[in-house]
Amino acid sequence: MLPEKLRAIFRKENGAVAHSGAGPRYSSPPAGVSARKVTKKDGSTIRQSRGLEQFFFDIRDVVGLSVLDLAGANQDNIDFLIDLGHKVYTQDLVRSIDEAFGRDMAEQANASRIEYFLKQNFDYPKDTFDGVMLWDSLQFMSPALLTATVERLYEVMRPKSYLLAFFSASERVTEVPSYLFRIVDNKTIHLTERGMRPTGQVFNNRNLEKLFGKFGSVKFFLTRENLREIIVRR
Amino acid sequence: MSSTPHRMPEPESRGTATIGKAVRVVGQIFTKEDLYVDGDVEGTIESQENKVTIGPNGRVQASIRARDVIILGQVQGNVETSDKVDIRKDAKLVGDITTSRISIEDGALFKGSIDIKKPEPKPAVAATVGQPAQPRPAEASVAATGAARN
Numbered sequence: 050m051l052p053e054k055l056r057a058i059f060r061k062e063n064g065a066v067a068h069s070g071a072g073p074r075y076s077s078p079p080a081g082v083s084a085r086k087v088t089k090k091d092g093s094t095i096r097q098s099r100g101l102e103q104f105f106f107d108i109r110d111v112v113g114l115s116v117l118d119l120a121g122a123n124q125d126n127i128d129f130l131i132d133l134g135h136k137v138y139t140q141d142l143v144r145s146i147d148e149a150f151g152r153d154m155a156e157q158a159n160a161s162r163i164e165y166f167l168k169q170n171f172d173y174p175k176d177t178f179d180g181v182m183l184w185d186s187l188q189f190m191s192p193a194l195l196t197a198t199v200e201r202l203y204e205v206m207r208p209k210s211y212l213l214a215f216f217s218a219s220e221r222v223t224e225v226p227s228y229l230f231r232i233v234d235n236k237t238i239h240l241t242e243r244g245m246r247p248t249g250q251v252f253n254n255r256n257l258e259k260l261f262g263k264f265g266s267v268k269f270f271l272t273r274e275n276l277r278e279i280i281v282r283r
Numbered sequence: 284m285s286s287t288p289h290r291m292p293e294p295e296s297r298g299t300a301t302i303g304k305a306v307r308v309v310g311q312i313f314t315k316e317d318l319y320v321d322g323d324v325e326g327t328i329e330s331q332e333n334k335v336t337i338g339p340n341g342r343v344q345a346s347i348r349a350r351d352v353i354i355l356g357q358v359q360g361n362v363e364t365s366d367k368v369d370i371r372k373d374a375k376l377v378g379d380i381t382t383s384r385i386s387i388e389d390g391a392l393f394k395g396s397i398d399i400k401k402p403e404p405k406p407a408v409a410a411t412v413g414q415p416a417q418p419r420p421a422e423a424s425v426a427a428t429g430a431a432r433n
Contacts, residue, residue: 115396122370122393127385131399140394 086273093241095233099270100278102236104180104213105133107280114179117205119186125231125239138178142186143227143246145170150194154247157191167197173205181206183214184230191249195260203263203283212264212281216252219275223247252277304340318349321356331365339373346378354391361395 086096108114112134118126121141130137149166150156157163181202187195202212217225224245231239250256254269257279261267265282272278299317302308306322314330321338328335328347335349341356348363354374362368363381370376372390379396387393 122387122391123389124387127387127397131385131397136396136398138396141392144392 091241093239095237095239096272096274097236098238098278099236099272100213100215100280101232101238103268103270103280104182104211105235107211107282108180111179115177116180116182117178118182120182120184120230123229123231125233129232129234135180138173140170142170142183143189143243146186146189146194152246154191154249157194157249160193163194163197166194167201171198171201171205175204176207177205179207179210181210181212182230183212185215185225185228187214188216188225188248188252189227189246195249199260200263206283208283209265210283212283214279214281216257216277216279217248217275218252218271218277220251220253302341304338312345337374 086094088094108116114135115138116130116135117138118130119140119142120126121144122139127137127139145166146157149162149169150159187198190198206212219225224247226242227244227246228240228242231241233239254277257269257277258267261279261281268280268282270278270280299319300314301319302322302324304321308322308324308326310326312318312324312326312328312330314328314333316330317334317336318328318330319336319338320328320341320343322340323342325344328343328345328349330349332350334351334353335347336353337343337347337356337358339355341358343356343358344360345358346360346363347358350365351367351369352362352364353369353371354362354376355371357375359377361378361380362376365383367384367386368380368382370385370387370391370393372388374388375392377394379398381398381400383400385397385399
């Protein structure tokens with residue numbers, strides 16, 4: 050019989066799941082990651098992600114997939130995806146937003162600039178990707194840019210492929226921190242903050258379902274960090 | 284992510300051709316020795332058995348084929364190596380990579396795809412001389428995934 054404290058440590062404390070999938074594949078956390086969230090000395094955070102776990106569960110047991118990682122090139126994500134046997138496409142979408150529009154959200158409504166942005170960043174043949182990891186990038190887009198980007202993503206993703214995205218669950222904030230995301234393992238991410246940024250709009254479940262209405266399904270995971278992690282099936 | 288100290292490749296070492304930072308080349312470059320590019324190149328660079336280094340002042344709009352490629356400057360074009368691509372801090376690469384191994388330092392900007400290919404098999408002579416060489420764990424992992432994909 051374990052004492053209550055020990056039982057609490059071993060007890061699974063997952064976030065609320067709106068639509069539960071099949072049983073996910075669990076791996077042992079890396080050394081030093083025994084809790085759901087660990088803050089390091091440099092201020093970065095390591096935490097578990099049900100969304101990431103579900104993403105890798107959904108594309109499990111298949112090699113040779115084309116995965117688009119929009120966190121920006123980093124050795125951890127590249128090594129993880131390559132070790133799974135996938136072809137990796139990488140770019141820093143938040144940086145691309147800044148390069149195309151600057152920090153002024155109003156610039157993101159300019160139709161010709163949106164077209165140029167899509168040409169620069171999503172100029173891929175139809176049905177190219179089996180998985181897309183958007184991380185938190187979509188929440189920094191204005192409604193016009195967001196709609197155009199999601200439509201373009203629909204085109205470049207294969208049917209039955211998956212998309213991972215994070216959104217702030219708070220409906221009151223107008224600014225949220227932007228992060229660099231590194232994959233630690235199939236259900237753990239290392240986040241390094243890279244400053245506050247204005248959000249383009251409020252992202253509640255209804256808005257997100259509407260945004261991805263053309264896609265097959267949307268699955269939500271609400272984290273303790275007041276974040277909506279979503280998995281969208283094309 | 285690399286914690287190793289930042290090393291500046293030595294451009295003046297023996298057996299290395301150098302394109303200095305005041306030089307601009309438009310066309311095809313073929314070399315049978317290592318190449319250090321610190322100037323502007325537009326076209327193609329090919330050095331199949333050797334190493335190509337793009338220095339911090341290098342601005343290359345070219346496809347590069349070599350054994351190893353080290354990038355400290357800016358490259359726009361596809362990179363294909365038989366061994367390793369090394370993208371250092373502050374480097375910028377826009378293009379697709381085909382390689383056996385890759386290293387990207389924090390602070391580097393890369394936009395494109397990475398295709399890991401199976402290393403070419405060693406000549407069979409090694410087996411007759413002694414024990415066949417065992418791959419290191421990391422190489423074995425890449426080889427296995429490459430085989431599954433191809």
